Amino acid sequence: MKGIRRPSHHRSRGPGRLPGLLMALLVVLGLSGSTAIAAPDGTAQQAASTVRVPARAMDAVAAMQPSWNLGNTLDAIPDETSWGNPKATRELFRTIRAEGFRSVRIPVTWSAYQATTAPYTIDAAYMSRVKQVVDWALAENLYVVLNIHHDSWQWIDDMPADHDGVLARFNSTWTQISKAFRDEPRTLIFESVNEPVFEKATAEQKTTLLRELNTSFHEIVRSSGRGNTDRLLMMSTEAGTPSQNLMDDLYTTIKSRNDRNLIATVHYYSWYPFSVNIAGGTHYDDAAQNDLDDAFARMRDTFVARGIPVYLGEYGLLGWPDHNHPSRVERGEALKYYEHLGHAARLAGVTTALWDPGAWAYLNRETQKWTDPALFAWIKSSWTTRSGTASFDKVFVEKSSAITAKGLTLNLNGTKFRGLWHGKTRLVEGRDYTLFDKKRLTLTARTLTxxxxxxxxxxxxxxxxxxxxxxxxxxxxxxxxxxxxxxxxGTAEKFAIPTKYQGDLLATMEATYADGTNAGPTDWTPYQEFNKAFRPDYPNGTIILTPETLTSLRDGEAATLTFHFYSGAKVKYKVTKSGDSVTGTAVKGS
Known part of the structure; x- marks a missing residue:
């Protein structure tokens, strides 16, 4: 995909005038097809919507696939633009709809605009702004998920020590949100709270506290009447984690509510070592693939197979993409993850919401264009079909040696291999490459030359x-x-290793002492975290060791660093910290 289609400014025609009683009935049923939006002069207008919400929650959540997060915007602290994103516009939602998304999650942090003492009043202007953004999305025929977001760690996390105070504020928050949005169509969904943790509570206490919040949320919204009587409501596991015990707890809570309009929500950011590139997680290997398959199987078996829809409220890779730093995750390995996730979600019947933090990560909200159109093409393709991949996206040919045949293993993913192309030229099997057992692809020495x-x-x-x-x-x-x-x-604050990369790419860094113990800030593995402990600086020809790594080193004791490259090359280096001074020495013959 070379770019995006420009958003259409066409508005579909509205339903026309309806008798008041009929309109009221349609609003309650979530079938009115219209929602109020703010005009430039601040007055209310009606914007057309053609969405018809299925009666069954399972069907409604399926109709929300795929979904997208307006991340780091209304959830930013202290205000909408604090985390590098422009203010949300209706045009943004036009683009999202034009790109194939059918729903958006709008995370909202309320704390900066809410009194900290009873009755915990939310600023009217802020509530109006949130409503404006929600209504823009609804008017573009998108389902919308609205929640309480970073409040989870700002004040809800204090619930173990201040149970009554936090519960009162939580209840007040949802009472105000419910009242403000109770006349919105059924395409608006409420999510109780984002990634609740209760850090200072025991595991048993966490289960009790979260169940209490989810139950209170349900009762408050339902009792507020009008469109909230059958609005779809979403409840999360602890921290949004899809582990079996936490999903079992959520299943128990949902079933106890005896309400057919409830949705389970969890998040998934891949197997942690792969997601941040630590502990040797440089490839989307069997461990990472199995972690994903197991997670979606649990979602399916715990909820979907038992009649409860699942909305994967966030997915992605932690810290990727980050266009301000070298990529933690090798590009082809990341594409394999996104391709696999789309397939697993379809098998499990789970609706997926891409976490987009903005600031040029996925969609550039200034230009309304994808920062990496090819990456988005892989994400979009995964919504409907599988794509073939390979064991890697590079073949390395050593310059200092004679050229020999090199191979890759194809991951067919249920497809059939149709051939290999260089530009418009199709390569010839048997002359340019060989294919063994339908998946072992080997480029001949002649072709590589x-x-x-x-x-x-x-x-x-x-x-x-x-x-x-x-x-x-x-x-x-x-x-x-x-x-x-x-x-x-160098010093413990600034140290860089002069590096001639010679066409290669850095994969990871292994750090140990002579006694075999691990060196570096992460003591449970010798393979340190990419970008956090070290990072390549390709333009300037260095490898940077971060202050966090340097200050963690034992004083006066040499640490051996082994740099692993994607070609398979390994290069050793010794670094010693003495006070504030740091000395690095290349290990010859490594």
């Missing part, structure tokens, strides 16, 4: 493996030599 050309370091050519459906898998042919590191001096 042609593709690498003058053998400049870096990507020399990009191939496409095409399949019977889905997107083609791109394979970069890369010329490299083992990276070279040089001696350096």
């Amino acid at each position: 042609r593709l690498t050309g003058d053998r400049e370091y870096g990507v020399n050519a990009t191939l496409q493996a095409r399949f019977s459906r889905g997107l083609p898998w791109e394979i970069d042919v890369v010329t490299y030599d083992t990276p070279e590191l040089s001696n350096a001096t």
